[in-house]
Amino acid sequence: MSHPFPVSKNVSAMKASSTLKAAQAAATLREQGHDVVDLTVGEPDFETPAFIKEYAVEGLQKGLTKYTPSSGFNSFREAVASFYQHRFGAEFSPVEVAAACGGKQALFNAACTILDPGDDLLIPKPYWVTFPEIGTFCRANNVFIETERSDFVLTADEVARSITDKTKLLILNSPNNPTGRVIPPAEMLKIVEVCAERNVYVLTDECYLFFTYDPAEPFSLAVLPPELRSYVCVAGSFSKTYAMTGWRIGYTIANEEWTKAMVKLQSHSATHPTSFVQYACAKALNDPEASIAAVNSMLDEYKRRREFLIPALNSIPGFKCAIPEGAFYAFVDVRDLLGEKYKTSADVADAMLSEAFTVVTDGAGFGAEGFLRFSYATSLENLHRAIDRLGSLFADSSVGAA
Ligand SMILES: Cc1ncc(COP(=O)(O)O)c(C=O)c1O
Incomplete structure (x- = not known):
């Protein structure tokens, strides 16, 4: 182009996704003919359960190919409410539910309808890469909360210390990407109480x-009593739960006013997620036994991988990894390897890429320099191959002076 394109300030201030960068590096090496083990992927390596695909076809055959309400079909909103009632005993009305095009849009809708320029947005570290970018887009101030002292599990005390008069919103993510850590339910409740007392959402x-892996259990803040829940927006997604990343469907559960604002915003952007996809998801949620069984079979496989991967990572010189209680990521502390040879965790990741053709995501993009994220949403065979390669690469590392 002969003239510079005037990208808006809001968007120029946003950073490109570091998780995508690592995946692209893997793709380039693969194109060059290398046998790459890619542990960057943040999506399930399973197929969408067959019964959900069949419901989508049924929706198409019924002619559900037109616009739906911006909030999603009523049947979708009702199905979310009744599923949460069945699974968690949560009591909320379908008017507090809105469909969105994936968890990501649910998060954007929620943040953009509450944050004003200059508001403080509290983001616990390490964070999923998109959280600060949402804050930046809304021209909020991203205020990070350090959690390493409590082994990357956010505490209500840390939240209380971080709240100021400017704080409007706190973002939580448990089970967490990238750490796999889970905030215990009692602590989650305390965190919401601390926020509600100070009028923070x-x-x-x-x-x-x-x-989540035993003894951790799935715990949703949708179960809160109405007074506390009025401070909370749950962003839910079908992407990981049912291996449906490409279908682009998620939802929010929030008080009626917040929901109306989100639906207004969505009515001027995506409008709604795909009609027959909403239909398929509603049908799936209305069959909770089948949906829960589908999730549990994936969970069993993640468990097997985790049982192999975590001890195997800890056996590599210079690697330290706490046992993740949820999600499908291992977050490895490689600070013992830093010194002359590797100055940063990105250098360690680069060596893994160029010398062992094994790709992982550097922690710096998640606000945790010195760590690497390994995704185990890949086959056990791939995990074995990665461990063999990394075991050889770091076998001679003299920890601390490598
Ligand atoms: C923590 C977290 N939140 C939200 C998402 C968004 O997922 P989706 O938009 O596919 O629902 C992801 C995807 O990687 C994620 O890791």
Whole structure:
């Protein structure tokens, strides 16, 4: 182009996704003919359950190919409410539910309808890469909360210390991407209480809700009594839960006023998620036994992978990894390897890429320099291959001076 394109300030201020960068590096090496083990992927390696695909076909055959209300079909909103009632005993009305095009749009809708320029947005570290970018887009101030002291599990005390008169919203994500850590339900409740007392709202990203390992249990803030829940927006997603990343469907559960604002915003942007996809998801949620069984079979496989991966990572010199209680990520502390040879965790990731053709995501993009994220949403065979390669690469590392 002969003249510079005037990208808006809001968008120029946003950073490109670091998780996508790592995945692209893997794709380039693969194109060059290398046998790459890619542990960057943040999406299930399973197929969408057959019964959900069949419902989508049924929706198409019924002629559900036109606009739906911007909030989603009433049947979709009702199905979300009755599923949460069945699974968690949560009591909320379908008018507090709105369909969205994936968890990401649910989060954007929620944040953009509450944040004004200059508001403080509290983001616990390490964070999913999109959270600060949403704050930036809304011209809010991203205020980060350090959690390493409590092993990356956010506490109500830390939240209380971080709230000021400017704080409008706190973003929670448990089970967490990138750490796999889970905030215990009692602490979650305390966090919401601390926020509500100070008139701070909570946006809880529950996209990994159903992926928890014993003794952790799925826990949704949708179960709160109405007074506390009026401060909370739950962002839910079908993407990871039912291996439906490409279908682009999620939802919010929030008080009626917040929901109306989100629906207004959505009515001028995406309008609504795909009609027959909403139909398929409503049918799936109305068959909770089948949907829960489908999730549990994926969870069993993630468990097997986690049982192999975490001890195997800890056996590599210079690697330290806490046991994740949820999601499908291992977050490895490689700070013992830093020194002359590797100055940053990005250098460690680069060496893994160029010398062992194994790709992972550097923690710096999640606000945690010194760490690497390994996704185990890939086959056990791939995980074995990665461990063999990394075991050889770091076998001779003299920890601390490598
Ligand atoms: C923490 C977290 N939230 C939300 C999403 C968004 O998922 P989707 O928009 O596909 O529902 C992701 C995807 O990687 C995620 O890791």
